[in-house]
Amino acid sequence: MNEVRSRIVVGILVGIILASARSALGQAEASDPVTLSRAVQLALEKAPQLAAVRAEQEGESASAQIARDAFHPSAWLTSTPGYTYGMPSTVVGRVPAVAGVEIRQAIYDPLRRSEVYQAEARAQEGEGALARSCRETVEKALAVYARCWMDQALAEAARRRVDATEAIRKRLEALAGEGRRTELDVERSRLQSARARQKLLNAQSDSDLDVLELKRLIGWPGSAPLVLAGDPGTAVPELPSSENLAAARAADPELKSLSREVELLGRSARLERQRFAPVIEASAQYQRLAKFNDYDKYFLAFTPDSVAVGVSVVIPLWTGGRYAGGARRARARLDHAESLRAARESDLELAVRRAEADVARTTAQMSLSRRSQGIEVEALSALQLLVREGRSELSDLDERQMALADADEETARAGMDSLRERARLLALRGELSRAVLGADPPCAPR
Numbered sequence: 001m002n003e004v005r006s007r008i009v010v011g012i013l014v015g016i017i018l019a020s021a022r023s024a025l026g027q028a029e030a031s032d033p034v035t036l037s038r039a040v041q042l043a044l045e046k047a048p049q050l051a052a053v054r055a056e057q058e059g060e061s062a063s064a065q066i067a068r069d070a071f072h073p074s075a076w077l078t079s080t081p082g083y084t085y086g087m088p089s090t091v092v093g094r095v096p097a098v099a100g101v102e103i104r105q106a107i108y109d110p111l112r113r114s115e116v117y118q119a120e121a122r123a124q125e126g127e128g129a130l131a132r133s134c135r136e137t138v139e140k141a142l143a144v145y146a147r148c149w150m151d152q153a154l155a156e157a158a159r160r161r162v163d164a165t166e167a168i169r170k171r172l173e174a175l176a177g178e179g180r181r182t183e184l185d186v187e188r189s190r191l192q193s194a195r196a197r198q199k200l201l202n203a204q205s206d207s208d209l210d211v212l213e214l215k216r217l218i219g220w221p222g223s224a225p226l227v228l229a230g231d232p233g234t235a236v237p238e239l240p241s242s243e244n245l246a247a248a249r250a251a252d253p254e255l256k257s258l259s260r261e262v263e264l265l266g267r268s269a270r271l272e273r274q275r276f277a278p279v280i281e282a283s284a285q286y287q288r289l290a291k292f293n294d295y296d297k298y299f300l301a302f303t304p305d306s307v308a309v310g311v312s313v314v315i316p317l318w319t320g321g322r323y324a325g326g327a328r329r330a331r332a333r334l335d336h337a338e339s340l341r342a343a344r345e346s347d348l349e350l351a352v353r354r355a356e357a358d359v360a361r362t363t364a365q366m367s368l369s370r371r372s373q374g375i376e377v378e379a380l381s382a383l384q385l386l387v388r389e390g391r392s393e394l395s396d397l398d399e400r401q402m403a404l405a406d407a408d409e410e411t412a413r414a415g416m417d418s419l420r421e422r423a424r425l426l427a428l429r430g431e432l433s434r435a436v437l438g439a440d441p442p443c444a445p446r
Contacts, residue, residue, distance in 0.1 A: 003385045004193075011374070014239075031128065033227045033229030034220075034227065035229045036142065036145050036230060036232045036436060037437055038051070040142065040436050042218035043141035048179045050134060050137045053130050053133040056126060056129070057123075057126035057130040060122050060128075063123070064120045064122070064123040067115050067118075067120075068119075071107060071109075071113075072105075072107075073103060073105045074104050075101065076101070078101070079099050080302070091220040096290060097288055098289070098290055100285065100287035103284040103285075104281060105281065106280075106281050107282055108282060110271040110272070110274050111271075111279075113268075114326070115268075118265065118330070119270050121260075121265050121268070121333075124260045124264065129255025132253055134433075135253070135432070135433070139427050139432065140425070142232060143210045144210060144217060145214060146419050148211055148228055149252075151207035152228075152430075153411055154206075154207075154413075155203040155207055157406075157408040158200035158202075160402075160404070161200070161406075162196045162197055163401055164402045165189070165398075165402065166196075168399075169189040169190055171395060172186050173189075211226050214226065233415055233418075236359065236422045236432075238422070238438075239422060239429070243427070244356060245348075245349060247429040247430070247431075248348055248429055249348065251429055251431070252430070253430075255344050255345065258337060258344055259341060261337045262334065262337045262341055265337050267334050269327070269333075271330075272327040272331075274325050275316075275323050277315075279312075279313075280312070281311070283308070283309070283312065285305040285307070285309075286306065286307050288304055288305060289304045290304070298413060333396050353397065356425065359422055361421075362417040362420075362422075363422075365414045365417065366417070369411040370411055373404075373410075373411045376407040379400055379403075380404050383400050
């Protein structure tokens with residue numbers, strides 16, 4: 001008994017040690033710096049909305065395969081135990097038999113073929129939705145990663161602003177104690193310092209929320225630190241201003257899926273219009289019949305081995321309006337797909353033109369912001385030299401520090417805007433995933 005208890009205790013201790021080791025290993029992996037490429041890969045693997053779209057597309061693909069399987073041969077092993085009295089008859093559509101084998105093959109059936117095309121069209125729609133969701137996931141991961149990177153610059157600028165306003169406040173309070181400044185000047189400096197601290201709190205709050213969003217997107221442990229590695233702006237290259245529309249049309253997954261869908265639904269509509277098309281099926285059947293049904297009394301050439309092979313040709317005459325209704329439905333689906341394709345072409349052109357304009361605007365704004373930042377850096381260096389020479393006041397230096405913090409914040413926001421618009425145009429061209437990952441994502445359209 002003591003030996004059993006000892007083994008149980010040892011097993012529990014070993015389990016605790018292994019769990020601790022796995023936890024420590026997971027924390028060590030989670031503490032590694034996260035590059036933009038890794039963040040995008042994790043988002044493609046773990047983003048919940050992408051997983052939902054992928055599951056839906058898989059279901060539509062399976063439905064299309066089921067519809068295609070209707071034209072594959074099928075076989076059944078049957079057994080129909082039963083007894084008939086008097087004239088031999090069937091039981092549930094089959095002659096009473098000990099065992100049997102049935103093989104069927106659909107040779108031509110316009111309605112089934114139409115259902116195949118419609119199922120394949122729905123699968124194409126699912127593939128387009130998956131590719132679109134995949135692209136949106138890459139864009140979102142890049143945007144959230146870039147916001148987290150920008151938040152670091154904004155928080156640093158806010159801290160420098162707080163330091164400068166605190167220095168001004170302390171200096172004015174000291175001067176007010178000497179009677180060289182008024183109480184109004186002191187209150188203004190305190191208000192300025194309070195606003196700077198509020199900006200710092202806002203920047204820290206935005207940073208915490210963006211980090212939380214990125215963790216949720218990439219499946220990162222909530223308690224583990226998230227360290228970013230590398231400026232995301234370097235992963236998104238500058239784009240030429242020409243041939244963007246042609247590249248976007250050639251790479252747009254939704255436009256591709258809609259074009260394929262229109263083609264499939266067109267075939268379906270043409271089949272649905274064939275009112276008097278025959279339905280042709282081939283069948284082969286073997287049955288081992290039982291003698292206790294007295295078949296030999298009614299059939300002179302009775303044998304317990306029954307074999308039937310043949311082809312069935314059925315031509316519909318009246319179907320109660322089902323053929324006409326099916327034709328109208330197929331035509332409506334085709335018109336709907338054609339309208340969606342035309343709308344997508346128009347929306348895509350507008351999106352490309354707008355993205356080109358936004359890229360030009362944000363690039364110019366970023367250039368101006370960097371020039372302003374450079375001027376403020378030079379002005380601060382010159383003012384520091386004047387302060388060391390005693391030719392300027394420390395208050396002027398603090399004001400210049402605040403101006404530089406404002407310029408840094410403006411540059412960070414302008415860089416974020418430029419990155420977002422360049423990424424949008426690159427995504428429209430179908431090149432964002434290759435730029436970030438070096439290859440197409442695993443959920444790219446076939």
